[in-house]
Amino acid sequence: MEDKKTLMDVEPGMTYTIKEINTDDEMNAFLFRLGCYTGEPITLISKKKKSCIVVIKDGRYNLDSLLSNAIIV
Amino acid sequence: MRIAFAGNPNSGKTTMYNALTGRSEKVGNWGGVTVGSKEYKLKKEYSGSNEVIAVDLPGAYSMSPFTPEESITSEYVRTANPDAIVNIVDATNLSRSLFFTTQLLELGIPVVVALNKSDINAKEGTEIDVEKLSEKLNCPVFKTISTEDKGLAEVIKTAISLAGTTQTAPYLQADINxxxxxxxxxxDRKRYNFVNKIVADVEKRKVLSAETNSQDKIDAVLTNPIAGIVIFAAVMWFVFxxxxxWLGPLVADWLVGWIEMFQEWVAGSLENSPAILSALIADGIVGGVGAVVGFLPLVMVMxxxxxxLEDCGYMARxxxxxxxxxxxxxxxxxxxxxxxxxxxxGIPAIMACRTIRDERERRATSMLATxxxxxxKIPVIALFAGAFFAGASWVSTLSYFFGLVLIFLGALLIKGITGYKYRKSFFIMELPKYKVPSLKFAFKSMMExxxxxxxxxxxxILVCNTVVQVMQSFNWxxxxxxxxxxxxxxxxxxxxxxxxxxxxxxxxxWQLAAAAITGFIAKENVVGTLAVVYGLTAFIDVDELEMIxxxxxxxxxxxxxxxxALAYLFFNLYTPPCFAAIGAMNSEMKSRGWLWGxxxxxxxxxYTVAxxxxxxxxxxxxxxxxxxxVPGLIAEALMIVALVLISKRVRSHFDEQYELHKKTAKAAA
Known part of the structure; x- marks a missing residue:
């Protein structure tokens, strides 16, 4: 488990490839439609204690920590 | 003929719909402003000799719905058989939008793609090869700017001409289980690969989305946990x-002068009529309605x-x-x-709860939003602030702030009663690009x-005031x-x-009780009824003073x-809203228990606050x-007993459900 880094563990300002997403089925499907799924790039713009801002495809999104901790990059 | 408007959230569907139909449906710069379908006939200049109905649908990312408002869209395009679909595509996010487009193209209904927000692309140097895109998608594509009415006529003309034909899909989902x-x-992956290939072929970007830009700097401040909240509080305080x-009362003073003059004129022309008639018309109708209309400028400025605020992109932050x-x-x-x-x-507020995915959160929000x-309620606040607190602005600030406190306390109470266990509630919100808010739209919204x-x-309010005046003037x-x-x-x-x-x-x-009761029909009635039962308008006449x-x-x-006075004001502010809002709550909650709760x-x-x-x-x-x-304490004690009983019942249901899950999980294992 230790080598698994979530969005909350990595540095902002870089683009990462999504390795795994561990939410529920519905949420996974929703993220998929935004273009957020394994193998796709995700850019971390900024990071705070309880949230972060990412770029998926050409859109910016605010994610809470629960969701960003579920995205393994 | 019906043409449906479908596309991703915040792509500009309602803005286009408003431009084409002349309506003023709510628009805003965030995803999820439209939460229900609306239809209206197109303006003649767009529809020509045809009778064309435009159907505005809530935004959706795909045909498989995630939130309740998304399902309205997928259900409509699947079952209502519109004659054509205008697919509004946010041209600044082509790579995401085309996923839904390719799904719409599979339905067989002719599709016209409107590449909206083309002005932003032009500004950022993003080029989209429209002809190539049209060829790849196998449907007509036009660049549009719905905020400036550009390209809309071509889109509609083409959609009308295609109605009745069958769309051939460029990409068909394989027959799978x-x-x-x-x-x-x-x-779905294959579909996205198909989309990605198209985008790579037709789109040339100068600025990559992943690059940090000036908007990110603004976001860093506005979403900062401390600065962001302070700024939000300051912005709302400024609005109020x-x-x-300041500005609202300034205009109101002037308006009330005119209303007074009108009332004097009415009273003057009724001089020779029976006293009861003159009381009914001059005091009841003109006075009561005038008292309410006098506060109109405050509401308009707000x-x-x-x-x-809604137009600039701040709401998402x-x-x-x-x-x-x-x-x-x-x-x-x-x-x-x-x-x-x-x-x-309160009514659009309660309807806006539809974008909340979790049912409990959705119901709790619609319960507390009012x-x-x-x-x-502004006239009520303004009347009391003026009459009892020398027009102090802290009264209105306190009213809003206290409302927010009640939302938090109420949410905690609901959390306690429903025995809310930790359930994963993910939060994701698209941060739209900022834009300079349009004064024209704000003006339209205000006039509407x-x-x-x-x-x-x-x-x-006129009817209520008349009824109140009559009921007050006669005995049984x-x-x-x-x-x-x-x-x-x-x-x-x-x-x-x-x-x-x-x-x-x-x-x-009884006078104050009557005013509070008529308030359930419409909150402005509190002011109207008070004006009638106390003959308050008479004071205005005599002193030549404005209501305030x-x-x-x-x-x-x-x-x-x-x-x-403060107790009475707060009682009116925080009791149930008007019947119309309660009706909206009923249709959003879809549960008798929650509605009565x-x-x-x-x-x-x-009651408790007062x-x-x-x-x-x-x-x-x-x-x-x-x-x-002491009687009040007894009433409060009864409320607490009721809360405990309800909580017990809800929790036992909850446990039952919870246990059921555990049992089935074991059985499956």
Whole structure:
């Protein structure tokens, strides 16, 4: 488990490839439609204690920590 | 012929729909403004000789719905068989939008793609090869700018000409078992690969989306957990201050002057008519309605400012910055949007809850959103601030702030009662690009509101005031009530039993009870009814003072101290909203239990707040508790017992459900 880094563990300002997403089925499907799924790039713009801002495809999104901790990059 | 407007959230569907139909449906720069379908016929200049109905649908990312408002869209395009679909595509996010486009193209209904927000692309140097895209998608594609009416005529003309034809899809999903999650996933991936290839072929970007830009710097401040919240509080305070303490009253003073003149003129021309008729028309109708209309400028200024806020892209940031706080009390960041919309009107606020995915959060938000005073409550606040607190602006600030506190407390209470266990509630909010808010749209939104307000004043409030005036003027034998015998009127005898219940709150007289009751029909009625039952408009005439001015007389007539006045004001603000809003709650909650819970909670909250203010306020100012302290305590105790009983019942249901899950899980294992 230790080598698994979530969005909350990595540095902002870089683009990462999504390795795994561990939410529920519905949420996974929703993220998929935004273009957020394994193998796709995700850019971390900024990071705070309880949230972060990412770029998926050409859109910016605010994610809470629960969701960003579920995205393994 | 019907043409459906479908596309991703915040791609500009409603803006286009408004431009094509001439309607003024709500627009805003965030995803999820439109939560229900709307239809209206196209303007003649667009439809030509055809009768064409445009159908505006809530935004959706795909045909498989995630939130309740998304399912409205997928259900409509699947089952209602529109003659054509205009797919509005956010041209700044082509790579995401085309996923839904390719799904729409599979339905067989002719599709026309509108590449909207093309102005932003031009500014950023993003080029899209329209011809190539059209060829790849196998459907017509046009660049549009719906905020400037550009390209819309071509889109509509083409859609009309294609109606009745069959669309051939450029990409067809393979025949797979739709219940097999892995197969569906694989198919969706293939679809995205298809989309990615198209985008790579047709789009040339100068600026990559992943690069940090100046907007990110603004976001860093606005979504900062401390600065962001301080800024939000300051922005809202500014909105309330400008609309209710500065610009609004300034215009209102001027308007009230005109209303007075009109009333004098009416009274003058009725000089030779029977007294009862002149009282009914001059005092009841003109006076009561005039009292309400006098506050119109406050509401208009407020709407204008809120529309600017909604248009610039700030709302999504507020939602993001408030999410952690709202989560603590069992709501979500998405609950902020209904709260802000609720400053205008509770009904769209309650409807906006549809974008909240979790059912409990959604119901709780729609239950609590109306604690924020709506536009109809502004006259009530302004009247009391003016009459009892010398027009102090802290009264209105306090009203909103306290409403927010009640939302938090109410959310905690609901969390406690429902025995809310930690359930994963993910939060994701798209942060749209900022834009300079359009003064034109804000003006339109304001005028739309003003129209609705005047119509309401001229219908519901006019009727209520007339009924109140008649009920007050006659007794049960239909004889005119004589001076000094006002307590024998129909109105007095109906309102008195309610007034008794209000004694512990400090305003147990039938006049005030009657005003609070008519407030359930429309909150402006509180002002209208007070004006009628106390003949308040007479003061205005005599002193040639605006409503906000004749303070002392108004205060004296009502016989309230500043403590009981505040209690009465807050009682009216935090009891259940008008019937229309309760109806909206009913249709959003889809549960009798939750609806009655909501009404009970709101009644209890209004009563408790007024009780505490009156009793403790009197204790501080006069050194003793006010009348009815013990009966009030008993009422409060009964409420607590009811809460405990409800909580027990809800929790036992919850446990049952929970256990059932565990058992089936074991069985499966």
């Amino acid at each position: 739709l219940h097999d999650k892995n197969a569906v996933d694989a198919e 201050w400008v609309s209710q303490a 709407y204008f400012l809120i529309a600017l 507020v939602s993001a910055v408030m999410d952690p706080i709202f989560k603590r009390v069992g709501l979500s960041g998405k609950s902020v949007i209904p709260v802000v919309i609720g400053t205008g009107c 604690f924020i005073p709506c536009g109809a 509101r003003a129209k609705a307000y005047i119509v309401k004043a001229a219908t519901i 034998h239909f004889q005119v009530v004589e001076e000094g015998a006002e307590n024998t009127s129909i109105l007095a005898s109906i309102a008195t039993p309610f007034a008794v219940l209000l004694i512990p709150l400090g305003f147990g007289v 001015g004749g303070a002392n007389e108004v205060a004296m007539a009502m016989g309230l101290t500043s403590v009981t 909501a009404i009970g909670l709101q009644l209890g909250t209004g 009780f505490l203010i009156n009793q403790f306020g009197t204790l501080f100012t006069e050194g003793h508790f006010a009348a009815g302290f």
